[in-house]
Amino acid sequence: MASTSSSTLTISSSSTLLDGRAPRCSPAASSQCVTFPTLPPPQVQSQNRPWKTTAYCSKIARNVMAMATGEAPAEVAAYELPEMVRTAQEAWDKVEDKYAVSSLAVAGAVGLWVSTGMVSALDRLPLIPGALELVGIGYTGWFAYKNLIFKPDRECLIQKIRDTYKEIIGST
Numbered sequence: 001m002a003s004t005s006s007s008t009l010t011i012s013s014s015s016t017l018l019d020g021r022a023p024r025c026s027p028a029a030s031s032q033c034v035t036f037p038t039l040p041p042p043q044v045q046s047q048n049r050p051w052k053t054t055a056y057c058s059k060i061a062r063n064v065m066a067m068a069t070g071e072a073p074a075e076v077a078a079y080e081l082p083e084m085v086r087t088a089q090e091a092w093d094k095v096e097d098k099y100a101v102s103s104l105a106v107a108g109a110v111g112l113w114v115s116t117g118m119v120s121a122l123d124r125l126p127l128i129p130g131a132l133e134l135v136g137i138g139y140t141g142w143f144a145y146k147n148l149i150f151k152p153d154r155e156c157l158i159q160k161i162r163d164t165y166k167e168i169i170g171s172t
Contacts, residue, residue, distance in 0.1 A: 087169065094170075 081089070095101050122128050147157045 091169065 092098075122132070147153050
């Protein structure tokens with residue numbers, strides 16, 4: 001397996017990369033010269049709709065100019081946030097201790113993850129899932145009978161939900 005003859009491997013200079021031609025070797029040195037085939041030029045993809053590219057470039061140029069002059073781009077100025085997002089942003093701006101609220105949110109996410117693990121563990125037990133399903137069906141029936149069947153009860157439930165929403169949001 002071991003060979004006593006050693007051959008020298010040479011790679012031509014960087015001029016191959018500059019002019020795109022394969023290095024020229026003499027026939028005597030052909031065993032020592034390594035040549036790589038030249039790659040074809042990249043294909044230019046034909047654009048079926050050149051006006052879209054032009055319009056997009058024009059839009060980018062307008063936005064860059066607007067930002068450079070300190071004006072808001074036309075697309076951003078015309079866009080309005082939904083009322084729910086705006087309300088959430090206003091509520092977040094009113095919060096004084098953002099660190100505590102963020103910590104509570106993370107703790108809530110961890111609690112949700114733990115409770116999901118507990119439910120999946122209970123779901124693996126033989127009789128517990130069936131019993132919990134019966135409890136859920138019973139509670140759903142009781143809730144529907146107590147709050148949804150009769151009109152005064154429905155109106156009371158809707159008012160209670162609205163009051164709770166206003167209390168959470170903080171609006172009067």
